[in-house]
Amino acid sequence: xxxxxxxPSGFSTWESVPPGRRSGSPDLTRGxxxxxxxVMVEPSVVEKRIREGVEGVxxxxxxxxxxxxDHYEAVVVSPAFEGKNRVARQRMVFxxxxxxxxxxxxxxxxxxxxxxxxxS
Amino acid sequence: MDDGTRDKxxxxxxxxxxxxxxxxxxxxPRCGFSATVVEVLKRSGITDFEDVDVLKDPAIRQGIKEFxxxxxxxxxxxxxxxxxxxxxxxxxxxxxxLETVLAPTKAD
Numbered sequence: 240x241x242x243x244x245x246x247p248s249g250f251s252t253w254e255s256v257p258p259g260r261r262s263g264s265p266d267l268t269r270g271x272x273x274x275x276x277x278v279m280v281e282p283s284v285v286e287k288r289i290r291e292g293v294e295g296v297x298x299x300x301x302x303x304x305x306x307x308x309d310h311y312e313a314v315v316v317s318p319a320f321e322g323k324n325r326v327a328r329q330r331m332v333f334x335x336x337x338x339x340x341x342x343x344x345x346x347x348x349x350x351x352x353x354x355x356x357x358x359s
Numbered sequence: 360m361d362d363g364t365r366d367k368x369x370x371x372x373x374x375x376x377x378x379x380x381x382x383x384x385x386x387x388p389r390c391g392f393s394a395t396v397v398e399v400l401k402r403s404g405i406t407d408f409e410d411v412d413v414l415k416d417p418a419i420r421q422g423i424k425e426f427x428x429x430x431x432x433x434x435x436x437x438x439x440x441x442x443x444x445x446x447x448x449x450x451x452x453x454x455x456x457l458e459t460v461l462a463p464t465k466a467d
Contacts, residue, residue: 333429
């Protein structure tokens with residue numbers, strides 16, 4: 240498996256650039272604050288992952304808060320949140336995003352609702 | 360995460376009724392989300408809490424995410440229980456629920 244084949248679609252990364260075309264220091268990929276400046280996630284990718292990964296989703300709205308594709312706000316509505324506290328709900332969304340939370344997404348702020356809560 | 364790190368984190372969590380894993384310190388937060396939780400605790404009248412700067416220790420910074428099964432920082436613990444990150448803590452504060460959670464720590 241090549242490094243490139245491990246990159247989910249929607250990403251551009253240091254590894255996806257051929258070695259001869261790379262510029263700057265490779266150490267940048269491990270950025271001073273644990274961030275990879277070459278990795279960005281499109282809002283559509285975040286939305287798709289939540290739609291596919293959170294059971295019964297009826298509504299997803301993802302907003303890029305800073306225009307830098309790494310600070311997002313997500314509004315997620317699903318009947319699967321019924322009877323679950325905030326921590327459990329947020330864990331469900333984190334689980335859907337998986338490795339995206341390990342660096343590409345620096346910050347994600349949430350609103351999680353059941354369909355009934357959304358109406359009230 | 361190795362057992363040493365796990366034990367160390369458990370000790371920190373148990374060290375005070377209110378423990379906040381954050382970026383920076385309560386006096387000099389280095390992330391807006393961490394700063395928000397510090398402010399919420401201040402407004403809730405919590406003066407005696409342990410602020411753990413994860414930026415000072417890479418093992419704890421990574422370890423706390425696995426320990427809590429929660430991928431982001433800050434993380435607030437009250438009486439050894441994980442309460443939530445910035446969104447949850449702020450939301451609970453606004454709805455008056457955080458007071459209930461924090462009340463037992465003030466009684467001591």
